[in-house]
Amino acid sequence: MEYFKSGLKSVLGGPPPGTNPTGAETIEKLISRVSTSTLLEDRRDACRALRALSKKYRIEVGAQGIDVLKQVLELDKTDPEILSYCLDTLCNITSKEVFEEEMESDININVNIGEQFSEMFLKNPDNLPIILSYLEEYDFRVRWPAVKFLISLTTCRPKEVQDIILVSPMGMSKLMDLLAENREVIRNDAVLLLIHLTKSNANIQKIVAFENAFDKLLTIISEEGYTDGGIVVEDCLLLMLNLLHNNTSNINFFQEGSYIQKLAPMLILPDNLEEIGWSPQKVSNFHCVLHLLRTLVSPNNPAQIITSCQKTLRNANLLESLCNILMATGNNNKGTYFSIRLLGVPADILTETINSVGEVIRGNLTNQEYFANVLAPSSPPRPALVILIMSMVNEKQPFTLRCAVLYCFECFLYKNEIGQELVVQTLLPSSSGNTALTTGQLLCSGLFSSDSLSNWFSAVGLSHCLIENPAQKEQLLRVLLATNLGAQPVTLLSQCGVFLQHTSKLQAKLGILMLVSMWLAHCPAAVKIFVNVPGVMAFLTAQTSASEFDNNAELLQGLCAFIMGLCVLFNDNSVQNYSKENLSQLIEKRVGLETYCKKLNEISRHELYAKAAKQPQIKAKHSSELLLEFEFCKLFKAMEGLIIQALGVQRDLSNGLSELSLSDHENALLLQYKDLIRDQDKKLQDWQRKYNFLEKQYDEVKVQADELRQTNIQLIDQNTLLKAQLSTGASQVTNTVQTAPVEPPPTAVADDHVISLERRQSMENARLKQVEEELAEKTAELESYRRDQDDLLELLTAQDTRMCKFKDLLRQLDALPDEDDSSSD
Helix, strand or coil, X not given: CHHHHHHHHHHHCCCCCCCCCCHHHHHHHHHHHHHHCCCHHHHHHHHHHHHHHCCCCHHHHHHHHHHHHHHHHHHCCCCHHHHHHHHHHHHHHCCCCCCHHHHHCCCCCCCCHHXXXXXXXXXXXXXXXXXXXXXXXXXXXXXXXXXXXXXXHHHHCHHHHHHHHHHCCCHHHHHHHHHHCCCHXXXXXXXXXXXXXXXXXXXXXXXXXXXXXXXXHHHHHHHHCHHHCCHHHHHHHHHHHXXXXXXXXXXXXXXHCCCCHHHHHHHCCCCCHHHHCCCXXXXXXXXXXXXXXXXXCCXXXXXXXXXXXXXXXXXXXXXXXXXXXXXXXXXXXXXCCCCCCHHHCCHHHHHHHHHHHHHHHCCCHHHHHHHHCCEECCCCCXXXXXXXXXXXXXXXXXXXXXXXHHHHHHHHHCCCHHHHHHHHHCCCCCCCCCCCCCHHHHHHHHHCCCCHHHHHHHHHHHHCCCCCCHHHHHHHCCCEECCCCCCXXXXXXXXXXXXXXXXXXXXXXXXXXXXXXXXXCCCHHHHHHHHCCCCHHHHHHHHHXXXXXXXXXXXXXXXHHHHHHHHHHCCCCCCHHHCHHHHXXXXXXXXXXXXXXXXXXXXXXXXXXXXXXXXXXXXXXXXXXXXXXXHHHHHHHHHXXXXXXXXXXXXXXXXXXXXXXXXXXXXXXXXXXXXXXXXXXXXXXXXXXXXXXXXXXXXHHHHHHHHHXXXXXXXXXXXXXXXXXXXHHHHHHHHHCCCCCCCCCHHHHHHHHHHHHHHXXXXXXXXXXXXXXXXXXXXXXXXXXXXXXXXXXXXXXXHHHHHHHHHHHHHHCCCCCCHHHHHHC
């Protein structure tokens, strides 16, 4: 420390006896030395001192020295040492990190100070190309700080850096050349820089990919030891993920360039894995590999790309490798149960592997057939599907693992009529005498177990055997269950109806209802059996007409209403007591058509419906969030309008007003208006949320602007006061110069203080102007949202008027009760 102090003294000169310069004064003198010294050595020493002080006095160095440092970068290009000091200093002041030296000081550091200095540096677009030019310097002292500075800038202001680099000549090429750097620290930081640059920018992603990034990254991964390597492997895989995520051209390039085959060594597990175990870094690396595979076959990709990548993954034996990881058994004495710790494979890796297998086989018949024939090395050998379903219905297994198994099972059944038939066949009576445990038996046992989550998983899994497959719906009606010893067997559908009435668990009820709704759709034979289940229609009617809305009860009521609607829509009138006409009258008299439609609408308005309808994969943090499922949401969306339309037509027929009823065109128009009003209601709610958010943001910006105005006023007052003190001090110096020649003139201190305050005032003015501009922009945006909201309200009023006209027309036709009756209902 004494050596450092002596160095500073040599640069700044010794202070007068008895005085200690402040940090700001020291920084100011160093900045002056850098900008005015003619000797390179003096400037170099001053830059070295600035680098040493830039962590503790970040604000002072950044506010006073950023322009001077840029000037050094432009003028002293031939001296690597001074360039190194300047780049390190800029890296420190633009860093998002809060340094220990800053925390030790009493100054309150703004967490966004690094972003503010980054923004100041990037305001001039010509500054960044200067830094890019130093990437061509081979000297380690220049190239590495330049890369680190670019990382700081990209971390703080990614969008601005991306835009400037895209228009800089050979900008991306200079960055890509760093991946071939033989000095690992520079190469590794270059990978980090490219990770930041490629986020959410398709143009940069394409440029990087076509600059042979995949070849270079896979070479680095190979040199580092694949998944056994360090964090560099993870960084390379993260960069590849950025290049492929939601970028179909890069995925196509990756597949056609035979890069998928080069991933195969990463999925090979060593024979001694039980001994060496899984390090945390290996787990992270393996996760990235699995995410990479899933990115290639994501359901969000175009179908052609998915099919092509699935075929390549199978031909490259990657599907086989995934199944080997899935079915590795290790030392399992019993050999009959699936363990998540076999071969030491961590639970989260196993879960992600199951998800990966699911998406690799999803919708691909060849891959699905391969997976159906995979056997677990147990004693006796059992199909992989059986082992997985055993885990799904086992309540002791981790929740995320059970969700992954269900998703994999759904992927196996997706567009796979052969697979659906295989599962249903395991439930049908057989004369072969085979006592082996089957997938169907496991699903049935889970369907009626005491664990509500197993009920839900089994019901959803079984419902996927029936999607777009009327033949299997008919076959499943033949399934008989022996409920009690010596009792008469009942059909599976009848038992579902009985279980629905007796269970008190909401999750189990919703799972059974989703299975039944998938079964009843387009299957009159199933409707016939279901309506004959004792008490089931009374249960559905009671739930639909209930008014309680506690603990997601609106979903239960909505699904019961949906089931009743399906019983009307797909009714062949073979059961006299529950014909279309009788069921329609039951809904109209016991529930009320308006109440019924309201209950039906509650499903699509629920937040869990919106979440479940987004994607096929089940994503939930807790088991209580599993209430609705993706394929059910698709079915509900397709059937809701048809049910309402069927009930409307049937209602008119039951009243004997078929000749005076509304035409099909008018009914369709009425439904169209209802859908329009429902959509506009959602839009209005969205606009209201945005309006509230902007109003809150507006208030915050307004408060900030008022605070800045107050600060500005205080600075002006202080400035005026100090100027007055300066003039007074100058006269005092003239009068006392003979009597006190040794004391330093007070005007020097005051002058420095005034300059510092003026500089601070200018910065505050700039901030104030920026905040006022933001305030004006937010105010304009807020006014725009208000106008849009007013327009929507006017439109809703107009639609409401038209709806009233339709209601009046219906009342004239005696199809709706009078106002008093409807209000009392």
